Amino acid sequence: MLARVVTEQYCSVHQLLFVSSLQEWLAFSPAQIAQTFGDAMPVVEAACPRCLAMTQHALHRQFPALYAPSSRSC
């Protein structure tokens, strides 16, 4: 069996690393990642929850009609 190499997801915009063993986004600078996991740790650029919130916010602003409440709650 090959050694299991986990490619972690990293948001360089917010400097958040998704730690798959914890299933959580933690604040990590690139230097901290190198210190903690070693330079060789593979990371891929990913959208963190903050990115998604920002995207959603931008969409709300650009297309308010899509998100406007169409009816009052039942």
Ligand SMILES: [Zn+2]
């Ligand atoms: Zn982000």
